[in-house]
Amino acid sequence: MKKLIAANWKMNFTLSEAREFVLQLLQKSQEHTEILEKAEFLICAPYVFLSALSEYSKQGVVSFGGQNCSVHDKGAYTGEISAGMLKDVGCSHVIVGHSERREYHKEDNILVNEKAKAVHQNGLSAIICVGESRKEREANLQEEVIERQLFESVPKNAIPENTIIAYEPVWAIGTGKTPSPEDAGQMHSFIRAFLTKNYSQGEKMRILYGGSMNSGNAEKLLTTPNIDGGLIGTASLKFEEFFGVAQCA
Ligand code: PGA
Secondary structure: OOEEEEEEOOOOOOHHHHHHHHHHHHHHHHHOOOHHHHEEEEEEOOHHHHHHHHHHHHHOOEEEEEOOOOOOOOOOOOOOOOHHHHHHOOOOEEEEOOHHHHHHOOOOHHHHHHHHHHHHHOOOEEEEEEOOOHHHHHOOOHHHHHHHHHHHHOOOOOOOOOEEEEEOOHHHOOOOOOOOHHHHHHHHHHHHHHHHHHOOOHHHOEEEEEOOOOOOOHHHHHOOOOOOEEEEOHHHOOHHHHHHHHHHO
16 A cells, blocks of 8 residues: 655645645656655645645646535535535545644534545545544543544544544644654554454555654654554645655655
C-alpha cells in the first residue's frame, strides 16, 4: 500500500500561494517520479480554494479534500458546505472530526459519525480523526479514549475505499511534540486490532499518524508498522518540509 501524504492546510494561504504550492508539487514530483511509486499526495485545503485547485488533480499526482462538511445534503443551513458540493468541485476526501472541530465547534462522536456517513453517501472518502488529550495520556487512558472515539465515530459499514483513520494525539498537534515511534506504533496496532475486529476489511483500512510530523521525524514514523501515512499541518505550509516528508516514504 502506498503511503498517503496528506496536507491539512487549516485556515492558511491565499489562493495564489496555494496554486504556487501545488505547481511546485507537480514539478518536483516530475523530477522525482520514484516518490510516486511509494506515496500519494492529498491536500485538504480551505473550501474557497478547492474548485480552482482541483483542476490540478487531472495529472494524477495530487488529490484534494475538504477539512469538514455538513451532515446535510442541502437546504437552509447558512454557512455550511455539503459533501456533495465538495464532490462537485473535484474533491475525493473530507476530514471529519479533527480535534480542532471537536474542541472549538463542540463536535462529538455522534456528529462525526453522521458527517462520515454524509461523506460516504456522496462517494467520497472520510478521514476520521481520533486522538487523546494530554490529560488522558497522562492518566494512561489513551486506549480507552480511542476505542470509544472509534466505536462511536466510525460508521459500521465503513470500508477501506471510503474510510481512513487519522490518529492524532491532541497534545502533539501544532506543539512540536510527538509520541516516540514505539508509542505511536503501539496506538496504531491497537487501532488496527480494533478495525480488524469490528469492520469488514478493517485490516486494510489506512491509518494515518498526525501531530507535528515533519521531514525530521517522518522516516521513523512512516516505517513503523500500521502507520500508513501522515496528516500534516504545520509542516505542510512549507513546500520543502512537506515534500521532505514524502521523501521519507
Ligand atoms: P500539526 O497538525 O502537523 O501542525 O501538528 C496536524 C493536524 O492538525 O492535522
